[in-house]
Amino acid sequence: MKIGLIGKPNTGKSTFFNACTLLNVNMANYPFTTIEPSTGVAYVKTSCVCKELEIEDSPVNSICINNQRLIPVKIVDIAGLVPGASKGRGLGNKFLDDIRQADVLIHVVDLSGKTDEEGRILTDSKRNPIDDITMIETELDNWIYDIIDKDWDQIGRTSTGDKKKFIDLLSDKLSGLSINQNHINISIKNTGLVTKNVTEFSNDDKMKLVKELRKISKPIIIAGNKIDLAEIDDYEDIMKTGREIIPTASEAELLLRRASENGIIQYVPGNNHYTISESKEITKQQKNALETVKKHVLDKWDTTGVQLVLNFAFFDLLDMITIYPVEDENKYMNKKGNTLPDAYLLKNGSTAKELAFKIHSEIGDKFLYAVDARTKKRLSNDYVLKNNDIIKIVST
């Protein structure tokens, strides 16, 4: 599963990306700083089962800080989209192409309204952030629409009135966009187009289908960024539109993570506080910067929001759960003696056998049964995993 960061230029996508990956990609206060998409590793945060079990863990595939498990996920920083991008404007289709692989999107919006629709700084006016949201949605919709429309008639002829075949062929065309048959079926149902013959779909019908497809296959969480410069009203206005939005301060999160990396402060991503280290020297400038973050972000908004956005994307929009596979169900260890070594993210509804395949295809092939490490009970291959399950897989 992959997250894509999208938005018009200059909203703070690369800052968000850097904050959550702590990599140093190019950042600057002018549009089109990002030319190539950069992929990085971010972390979602969940309360670790080590606390409940009262054991000290030694993670391998993830990190545990203060009983908080940080699980790695892939994130892509995509360059800014401008109005007309779907028709090739700006850096156009290239960037839309980078969105193909994403399973979930974080739309970074300049909540302060201090930049225009192409990311240029506004000095004497303010842009309504809702206009940025509809702009990006429109570009995404037009982009998918054009892809569908191009082959619609031909697919219609080939499938000769057989809807199942039509959906089959259409999903082939859209597989590169991480859109599958299931997405298409649900979208046709949700839009009430199920009774209509596909060859009779009007352009409006197709657009209705596209909008639904986009929502289902690429769900969006809006990061209302630059809250240090924004008003709560702007945030509430977006909430009232029914969209999912979380206020963020990417720059503040980046500052906190860097200070924490340098040992100046102790800070767990997502927390509403930090503590200044006694042992490390701190300059007056650093101290001021940290105090500004506390005053304008943490005290006012409680968190920088960056961690909340990542968690929302995975746990809410993608509906993922956390599973801890172990090899020794009595000691909760792997063979090397690491306690609670791995935390896996799986789609809610996944079975024990699917977990086995996720660990290794061979383990999946040779799956016999699973064991619930808490109760030591045997679980069958179709057992539906629950969040925070600790599971041993037994294979031949």
Ligand SMILES: Nc1nc2c(ncn2[C@@H]2O[C@H](COP(=O)(O)OP(=O)(O)OP(=O)(O)O)[C@@H](O)[C@H]2O)c(=O)[nH]1
């Ligand atoms: N005040 C404030 N400024 C921010 C915040 N996040 C980012 N910025 C600033 O916004 C400007 C643009 O940030 P980038 O991260 O380069 O923006 P981008 O969306 O990646 O821009 P493009 O790559 O051109 O599309 C920089 O000057 C950042 O320092 C924030 O939370 N608050």
Ligand SMILES: [Mg+2]
């Ligand atoms: Mg950028």
